[in-house]
Amino acid sequence: MIGYLRVSTDEQANSGLGLVAQQETIQRYADAHGWNVVWHEDAGVSAKSLDRPQLQAALARLRPTPNHRDVDGIVVAKLDRLSRSVVDFAGVLELARARKWALVAIDLGVDTSTPTGELVANVMMSVAQWERRVIGERTSAAMQAAKRQGRHMGRVSTLLRSTGDRLLILRTTLTLAETAAQLNCEGLATASGAQWSADTVAKAQKRLQRQGSASEA
Structure with missing residues (x-):
């Protein structure tokens, strides 16, 4: 050990x-x-x-x-x-x-x-997941309320190139969940500054691959 x-x-x-x-x-x-x-x-x-x-x-x-x-x-x-x-x-x-x-x-x-x-x-992980979901729901509710009032809320976010490169490297050998866990362990945040999940890794990978294809074209 x-x-x-x-x-x-x-x-x-x-x-x-x-x-x-x-x-x-x-x-x-x-x-x-x-x-x-x-x-x-x-x-x-x-x-x-x-x-x-x-x-x-x-x-x-x-x-x-x-x-x-x-x-x-x-x-x-x-x-x-x-x-x-x-x-x-x-x-x-x-x-x-x-x-x-x-x-x-x-x-x-x-x-x-x-x-x-x-x-x-597992209980600790469940609590952490619950905490992230509650924060996400509150943020979403606030943004919807602002939208109904005609106000803009939030910002355009961009994933750091170094983080994107690291994600693509990890995905060559790791699953979506393993990649998310490793990025979180390394302290690398998503474009919005949040923690990674398998879903956000999949979405980011698709965006990065589309950007790579567009660059080559």
Whole structure:
């Protein structure tokens, strides 16, 4: 298993106390489950996004095909060491489920290698999905109300070229759902700044392919 460690300030990184406490917690849990641990550490890095060098290295190590990877999952002492965003965490959970590796947050009892932990993870994912849908419905209602009143609401949005290129690369080997999860894990937003889903990936891919065809013509 990958043991992931993170502290957010240089002072914490220099003292080493926060990192030691996390490592000890993970090691005790690993010993109780008979796991070997390899360590990835982001010192002095915020959890405001998933764009962290060692976290991305850990996720890259958890390749899509189980037979081609040397680790079975990732474990953190506390959920906030991995992410402070429920939506980001849900994205990592979706990626773990799609690629069939274990995700463990010891403080919450989330351990997708066990039936109970998987249940807790699924509940968290459902809550995150519900939250996104409620926000979407409220936004849609507000826009419809503005439209009835003759007011323009919203803006023309454009997907970053780098994000579009990354999406097309991922789609060569991943499913729509896996691509959405990976884009969310990498902190790459949709054109409107929202999280990716299988549906938005499919729509964006079609637009990008149409644009590519038009350019070639």
